[in-house]
């Protein structure tokens with residue numbers, strides 16, 4: 001059987017690559033033979049992680065980028081194209097959690113902080129990625145949404161709205177570009193053991209453990225378990241998967 005998860009000669013962008021799901025996915029793409037661009041606003045961290053990959057014999061480049069700034073995204077794409085001349089896959093994954101607050105007490109500053117990264121950032125990244133993929137006539141994009149794109153969740157309205165929005169953008173871009181050889185999909189992680197998951201409970205380890213126990217599979221997910229789904233969505237194995245939100249949540253949303 002053909003090994004679909006071979007990314008040799010492919011150039012792949014991963015945003016939010018300094019930690020958690022983004023870092024695990026960048027590492028997985030590199031180990032699958034791809035040339036990986038690690039993008040994040042935490043430049044020291046991505047430089048170190050990219051160097052670790054290069055030292056291990058893989059192909060990687062760090063490009064600093066705050067995805068809430070469209071100009072920085074445009075500059076990042078220019079850098080990728082001047083370096084490699086193409087972009088085959090993009091994982092738009094950078095995100096922030098909302099500070100817990102019921103809607104009546106929430107602020108416009110907090111709304112903007114979350115939406116600017118999680119929703120406008122995904123829109124702006126897709127805009128420049130699609131411009132290049134259109135020229136190539138090929139490409140695969142995966143956006144990180146969330147199980148929070150499927151239901152409400154008290155206290156984090158801006159985050160929930162941003163993730164519902166990511167699904168809407170994913171479906172729309174998928175329809176707009178499917179005939180041009182570009183597939184756009186999303187991944188919906190459940191509770192994954194990263195900083196953002198801990199931010200929801202604001203440091204309350206007992207609350208965090210209780211949420212993990214409540215997942216049908218009995219534990220939080222590992223970032224690598226999301227990376228596996230992202231690589232498959234970007235691979236030829238998913239050649240007929242278009243506009244889909246793939247939920248990877250240990251059964252959290254099944255019952």
Ligand SMILES: NC(=O)c1ccc[n+]([C@@H]2O[C@H](COP(=O)([O-])OP(=O)(O)OC[C@H]3O[C@@H](n4cnc5c(N)ncnc54)[C@H](O)[C@@H]3O)[C@@H](O)[C@H]2O)c1
Nearest residue numbers: 016018019020021041066067094095146191192194196197
């Ligand atoms: N961990 C979970 O349980 C879970 C569940 C559902 C969805 N998600 C989503 O997964 C994605 C990755 O989060 P994670 O769980 O790996 O947490 P994380 O905090 O480890 O990763 C988030 C990454 O995004 C980067 N980032 C934040 N703001 C940025 C900006 N303005 N520009 C560039 N980079 C920025 C951070 O530096 C960090 O590397 C997020 O979109 C998050 O909403 C996580």
